[in-house]
Amino acid sequence: xxxxxxxxxxxxxxxxxxxxxxxxxxxxxxxxxxxxxxxxxxxxxxxxxxxxxxxxxxxxxxxxxxxxxxxxxxxxxxxxxxxxxxxxxxxxxxxxxxxxxxxxxxxxxxxxxxxxxxxxxxxxxx
Amino acid sequence: xxxxxxxxxxxxxxxxxxxxxxxxxxxxxxxxxxxxxxxxxxxxxxxxxxxxxxxxxxxxxxxxxxxxxxxxxxxxxxxxxxxxxxxxxxxxxxxxxxxxxxxxxxxxxxxxxxxxxxxxxxxxxxxxxxxxxxxxxxxxxxxxxxxxxxxxxxxxxxxxxxxxxxxxxxxxxxxxxxxxxxxxxxxxxxxxxxxxxxxxxxxxxxxxxxxxxxxxxxxxxxxxxxxxxxxxxxxxxxxxxxxxxxxxxxxxxxxxxxxxxxxxxxxxxxxxxxxxxxxxxxxxxxxxxxxxxxxxxxxxxxxxxxxxxxxxxxxxxxxxxxxxxxx
Numbered sequence: 001x002x003x004x005x006x007x008x009x010x011x012x013x014x015x016x017x018x019x020x021x022x023x024x025x026x027x028x029x030x031x032x033x034x035x036x037x038x039x040x041x042x043x044x045x046x047x048x049x050x051x052x053x054x055x056x057x058x059x060x061x062x063x064x065x066x067x068x069x070x071x072x073x074x075x076x077x078x079x080x081x082x083x084x085x086x087x088x089x090x091x092x093x094x095x096x097x098x099x100x101x102x103x104x105x106x107x108x109x110x111x112x113x114x115x116x117x118x119x120x121x122x123x124x125x126x
Numbered sequence: 127x128x129x130x131x132x133x134x135x136x137x138x139x140x141x142x143x144x145x146x147x148x149x150x151x152x153x154x155x156x157x158x159x160x161x162x163x164x165x166x167x168x169x170x171x172x173x174x175x176x177x178x179x180x181x182x183x184x185x186x187x188x189x190x191x192x193x194x195x196x197x198x199x200x201x202x203x204x205x206x207x208x209x210x211x212x213x214x215x216x217x218x219x220x221x222x223x224x225x226x227x228x229x230x231x232x233x234x235x236x237x238x239x240x241x242x243x244x245x246x247x248x249x250x251x252x253x254x255x256x257x258x259x260x261x262x263x264x265x266x267x268x269x270x271x272x273x274x275x276x277x278x279x280x281x282x283x284x285x286x287x288x289x290x291x292x293x294x295x296x297x298x299x300x301x302x303x304x305x306x307x308x309x310x311x312x313x314x315x316x317x318x319x320x321x322x323x324x325x326x327x328x329x330x331x332x333x334x335x336x337x338x339x340x341x342x343x344x345x346x347x348x349x350x351x352x353x354x355x356x357x358x359x360x361x362x363x364x365x366x367x368x369x370x371x372x373x374x375x376x377x378x379x380x381x382x383x384x385x386x387x388x389x390x391x392x393x394x395x396x397x398x399x400x401x402x403x404x405x406x407x408x409x410x411x412x413x414x415x416x417x418x419x420x421x422x423x424x425x426x427x428x429x430x431x432x433x434x435x436x437x438x439x440x441x442x443x444x445x446x447x448x449x450x451x452x453x
Contacts, residue, residue, distance in 0.1 A: 019228050027221045031214065038210040041190070041452045049349060059453045066448040070441055077224045077437045079430075087148040087158070095162050099169040106173040110180030118184070125344075126275035126366060 006081045009072070026076045033065050157431050161438045164400075168442050171396065172449055175389045185277070185343035187382030188351070189451050191288075195262050209451050212255045213443065216401075219248025220440040227433045230426025235415065238429060242412040245436065249405040256398045263390065266373030269321075270380040271328055273366035278382050280341045281332075282353055291370070294338050295323045295331035321370035328370060329363055343382050390450065397446055400439045407432050 007022050008015045009029070016022035040048070040058060048058040075081045080088055117124055148155060179186050190205040197208070226241035269291035271279045281289040303324070306317040323331075332338055340359035344352040354362060371380045379387035411432050420426045 019231075020225065023221060023224050023228065027217065030217050034210065034213055034217070037448075037452060038206055041206055062448050062452045066444055069444045073220065073437055073441045073444065077220050077440070078434055079227075084147070084149050087150055087155070090148075091158050091162055095165050098166055099173075102166075102169055102173045103176065106177040107180050110177035111183075113181045114183050117181070124275060125277060126273065 005079075009076065022076065026072050030069055030072060033069050037062060037065055151427060153431055154427065154434070157434045161434065164438065165442075168393075168396070168445070171389075171393050172445060175393060175449060178383075178385045178389065182383055182385070184345055185383065186345070187343075187379075187386050188345075188349075192263070192381045192386075193259070193451060195267075197258060206451055208255070208259070209447060212252055212259075213447050215248055215252050215255070216440050216443050219245045219252070220437050222248060223433045223436045227426070227430050230420070230429045233421070233424065233426065235418070235421050238415050238420075238426060239412070242408060242415055242429070246405055246408050246412060249401055249408065249436075253398060253401050253405065256394060256401070260391070260394070263387070264373050264375065266371075266380045268380065269323075269370065269372045271325060271363060271367045272369045272371050272378060273362075274368045275366070276384070277343055277366075278371065278380065279362060279367065280351075280380075281338050282341045284337050284339070286350075286353060288341075289338055291323055291328065291331075291372070294335040295328050297323055298327060321372050323370050325363070325367045325370060328367065329360075332360060332363055393446060393450070397439070397442055400442065404432075404436050404439050408436065 005019045005022070007017070007019065009022070009026065014025060016025055040061065044058065048061065049056050051057075052060065074092075080092070116122065150158075193209060194203045194205045195208065196202070196204045222241045222244040226238050226245060229237035229241060267290065268280060268288050270281070273279060281291070281294070283289050301324070303320065305320045306312075306315065308314075308316050332340075336356065338359075339356060340354045340362055342352050342354060342362075346352050369378070371378045373380060374387040374390075376384070376388055376391065378384055381387070411428060414420065414428065415426075420428060
């Protein structure tokens with residue numbers, strides 16, 4: 001039961017004295033990230049509406065911030081940081097690989113159908 | 127000489143059994159593998175949402191214009207404030223859960239009890255908020271007209287602000303059409319509630335209010351929905367208008383593509399079901415803590431296992447929040 005917790009986040013930039021303190025630290029981090037997301041979502045800064053790699057830069061920022069939040073929830077709330085490397089890889093690599101594959105095929109296909117609708121001979125607006 | 131093998135000679139060696147290479151108990155490991163499979167289910171749903179969105183990328187509803195309501199603040203446009211609150215509630219209940227797990231490591235029964243209770247309350251607030259969000263979405267706000275092709279035509283004033291049907295359409299009190307009921311018609315045929323207005327009444331209202339324009343689903347290059355001119359508005363409604371839509375259900379959706387509503391109900395519904403079952407499991411564990419089950423075991427690992435599930439629910443919400451409300 002008394003296994004040790006790793007008490008540093010951001011690659012050792014912030015070190016906490018106790019596990020409880022680390023939990024509150026991570027909460028502050030997650031709250032800041034969520035607040036940034038909501039503020040960006042409300043004001044929608046014009047310079048970030050430019051398309052980059054098929055999506056608006058703003059949407060890329062949202063997705064990256066979401067993955068940052070997911071990382072801290074998994075690593076610190078679910079104690080993935082304290083599990084063995086093999087358990088961690090079994091869970092994370094499997095999920096990440098399969099999800100990326102799923103996203104790739106479905107979005108590729110959706111984009112193709114959109115292309116057929118917009119440039120083909122199918123009328124959708126009547 | 128004995129003919130049966132009594133010892134295999136592997137005791138204490140790698141394959142002798144009793145090894146725990148992952149240093150995690152069976153229960154915890156199985157919870158992790160369940161979470162992986164559940165994560166794949168949710169990503170399947172979200173990727174399917176992405177598929178439909180990419181398919182209708184030029185006409186998809188803009189979430190900021192759909193989820194603008196906050197309880198007790200009627201008639202104000204406050205996009206995302208309430209969802210941000212819900213996200214915060216769920217993250218907060220994740221924090222109390224992880225504090226309960228931490229207290230469990232120190233075998234502190236009183237603290238585990240309090241933190242578990244706070245977690246349950248957080249979960250209930252979240253489920254309640256989601257129910258409110260659903261009710262608001264189903265009820266709708268402004269109303270719209272659906273075309274023969276299934277597209278949605280909404281109404282705006284000259285400044286581009288949304289105009290509700292009730293603000294410019296007058297319902298004919300002597301309408302002949304009444305909703306068909308099983309008791310006074312074909313008993314094996316039923317019909318849903320009729321919309322408050324008919325398309326003809328909407329046309330009349332539009333003709334008598336020269337400042338009302340029609341807004342289509344098409345997103346222009348500035349990221350806004352296209353507003354038609356006065357002549358085009360009248361023409362579009364008169365030639366293509368088929369049905370008045372108020373609110374959203376699985377068939378029609380006043381905010382845009384019916385698929386948007388379908389995925390909203392399905393994904394947030396499935397997530398809400400997870401939160402609900404998480405609350406139920408938390409309550410069971412909460413009573414076990416009070417009864418001293420884990421105190422007697424000298425081991426609060428059960429709290430840790432439900433904690434994993436609870437954090438996973440939070441994790442999924444983080445993604446649902448991004449893909450439904452932000453992106």
